[in-house]
Amino acid sequence: MDNHSQNPHILMIPYPFQGHVIPFVHLATKLASKGFTITFVNTESIHHKITKSQLSSSGVLPAGPNKHDIFAEARKAGLDIRYATVSDGFPLTFDRSLNHDQFMEGMLHEFSAHVDDLVGKLVKTNRPITCLISDTFYVWSSMIANKYNLVYVSFWTEPALVFTLYYHMDLLKTNGHFASPHDDYNREDAIDYIPGVETMDPKDMASYLQATDATTVVHRIIYKAFEDVKRADFVICNTVQELERKTISALQQKQRVYAIGPVFPAGFTKSLVETSLWPESDCTRWLDSKHHGSVIYISFGSYAHCTRNDIVEIAHGLLLSRVSFIWVLRPDIVSSDQSDPLLPPGFEDEIKGRGMIVPWCCQIAVISHPAVAGFLTHCGWNSTLESVWCGIPLLCFPLLTDQFTNRKLVVDDWRIGLNLCDKMPIAREEVARKISRLISGKSADEFRKNVKAVKAELENALSGDDGGSSQKNLNQFIDDMKAKIKKKNAGL
Numbered sequence: 001m002d003n004h005s006q007n008p009h010i011l012m013i014p015y016p017f018q019g020h021v022i023p024f025v026h027l028a029t030k031l032a033s034k035g036f037t038i039t040f041v042n043t044e045s046i047h048h049k050i051t052k053s054q055l056s057s058s059g060v061l062p063a064g065p066n067k068h069d070i071f072a073e074a075r076k077a078g079l080d081i082r083y084a085t086v087s088d089g090f091p092l093t094f095d096r097s098l099n100h101d102q103f104m105e106g107m108l109h110e111f112s113a114h115v116d117d118l119v120g121k122l123v124k125t126n127r128p129i130t131c132l133i134s135d136t137f138y139v140w141s142s143m144i145a146n147k148y149n150l151v152y153v154s155f156w157t158e159p160a161l162v163f164t165l166y167y168h169m170d171l172l173k174t175n176g177h178f179a180s181p182h183d184d185y186n187r188e189d190a191i192d193y194i195p196g197v198e199t200m201d202p203k204d205m206a207s208y209l210q211a212t213d214a215t216t217v218v219h220r221i222i223y224k225a226f227e228d229v230k231r232a233d234f235v236i237c238n239t240v241q242e243l244e245r246k247t248i249s250a251l252q253q254k255q256r257v258y259a260i261g262p263v264f265p266a267g268f269t270k271s272l273v274e275t276s277l278w279p280e281s282d283c284t285r286w287l288d289s290k291h292h293g294s295v296i297y298i299s300f301g302s303y304a305h306c307t308r309n310d311i312v313e314i315a316h317g318l319l320l321s322r323v324s325f326i327w328v329l330r331p332d333i334v335s336s337d338q339s340d341p342l343l344p345p346g347f348e349d350e351i352k353g354r355g356m357i358v359p360w361c362c363q364i365a366v367i368s369h370p371a372v373a374g375f376l377t378h379c380g381w382n383s384t385l386e387s388v389w390c391g392i393p394l395l396c397f398p399l400l401t402d403q404f405t406n407r408k409l410v411v412d413d414w415r416i417g418l419n420l421c422d423k424m425p426i427a428r429e430e431v432a433r434k435i436s437r438l439i440s441g442k443s444a445d446e447f448r449k450n451v452k453a454v455k456a457e458l459e460n461a462l463s464g465d466d467g468g469s470s471q472k473n474l475n476q477f478i479d480d481m482k483a484k485i486k487k488k489n490a491g492l
């Protein structure tokens with residue numbers, strides 16, 4: 001076997017959002033620790049945000065020629081991970097959150113030209129890349145892989161259930177549950193025809209599949225991306241086989257799909273690689289001062305926005321509940337052009353000593369702390385997996401995209417949490433009541449018991465080198481990918 005097929009050089013490109021960059025970075029270190037050479041590509045904008053936040057958190061950037069290389073420490077630890085950046089087509093000062101649709105149009109139409117240019121250079125080096133691992137939401141992966149004769153691996157950072165719903169959009173359309181020809185009406189009865197999926201309520205689908213306008217830029221991206229993924233050589237998924245067995249088996253009838261999750265940093269501690277787009281506030285000392293199992297952690301991830309009313313009602317609910325809490329209020333949580341105070345007047349005085357409000361933190365450090373008892377979350381998939389790993393029940397407030405489906409897994413299937421509000425709009429009394437049910441009494445005991453069982457599934461999946469399902473699947477994927485690269489190199 002030649003060196004390239006034994007130890008291939010893989011190009012990895014995450015979608016330029018926090019919730020995608022994080023699992024991609026952890027997967028990169030995992031693959032590098034198995035001997036692969038990786039070139040990891042971030043957009044210039046993501047790179048700029050990470051280095052800026054690193055500078056504000058620590059006051060210093062690492063010295064020397066590697067100061068702008070987020071993998072410098074990982075390389076010192078012996079991993080062969082190289083780092084490159086690519087333009088997303090917009091200037092650094094462009095507000096991608098505020099101008100979301102314009103940015104996404106760029107992702108749809110222009111980004112591939114920049115990637116093409118970069119890959120063209122990378123394949124000419126003395127250690128050429130032979131494989132591309134790109135985010136499933138990209139629309140150009142098969143085109144780039146074909147042009148440069150690369151094996152094409154699609155990495156899906158959400159549950160397999162969400163993948164399969166997008167994968168079968170044609171069925172949802174034919175049956176009138178999505179993009180119904182009757183203008184603004186989609187069928188509301190149960191969906192019972194998706195292979196490998198139990199009967200499900202349409203309100204549990206990803207928000208984009210519940211929309212009545214199915215022509216937005218995100219929809220056009222999803223249509224194209226899910227056509228493209230059908231051309232992937234392999235699909236790897238940040239989930240666990242035992243948790244989504246039927247869904248994954250049905251998908252495997254169509255494609256080579258491997259459940260390799262949860263993809264976490266080694267040892268579930270702060271990674272050697274900086275990934276945060278915002279400076280992290282340190283919550284450790286504050287948490288140390290609290291009783292075990294007494295604190296609620298609240299975060300809605302990096303991408304979704306909520307309304308001013310949501311924030312106000314949650315704030316009042318927290319006051320009524322009298323629990324201690326850490327609340328991550330991202331600067332753009334309502335909108336990045338919103339600078340008026342969000343919290344009710346006097347709130348911060350009233351919560352002194354009991355509540356801590358931060359713009360961002362090291363989430364895995366916070367939820368690993370024994371003081372934390374519950375997580376009020378938007379149900380981003382990374383947050384869901386991380387919370388389960390820490391044995392923390394969830395209070396679910398899904399806002400967008402896969403978060404509605406993730407909520408169904410948490411609340412209806414695994415029974416490890418509950419809905420923040422059963423009917424919109426959200427009301428303060430219900431917030432207080434649900435917080436109490438999450439962390440005290442019989443309901444809390446039940447959630448804790450159930451979350452232990454799901455946690456055990458995650459632990460088993462990662463146990464041993466070849467014992468757990470995700471370890472086995474990762475090893476199998478690696479063997480299959482190497483074989484495919486060898487075949488491709490041989491022109492077969």
Ligand SMILES: O=c1ccn([C@@H]2O[C@H](COP(=O)(O)OP(=O)(O)O[C@H]3O[C@H](CO)[C@@H](O)[C@H](O)[C@H]3O)[C@@H](O)[C@H]2O)c(=O)[nH]1
Pocket residue numbers: 017018019020022157158276299300301302303304328359360361362363364379380381382383384386400401402403
């Ligand atoms: O203060 C914080 C808040 C979050 N995080 C981390 O940021 C990530 C957030 O990821 P996730 O919980 O998945 O939420 P989003 O950032 O919203 O992720 C996007 O990407 C996910 C994966 O595709 C989807 O499941 C989400 O719905 C989508 O919004 C997690 O690893 C957290 O540990 C921090 O480190 N500090």
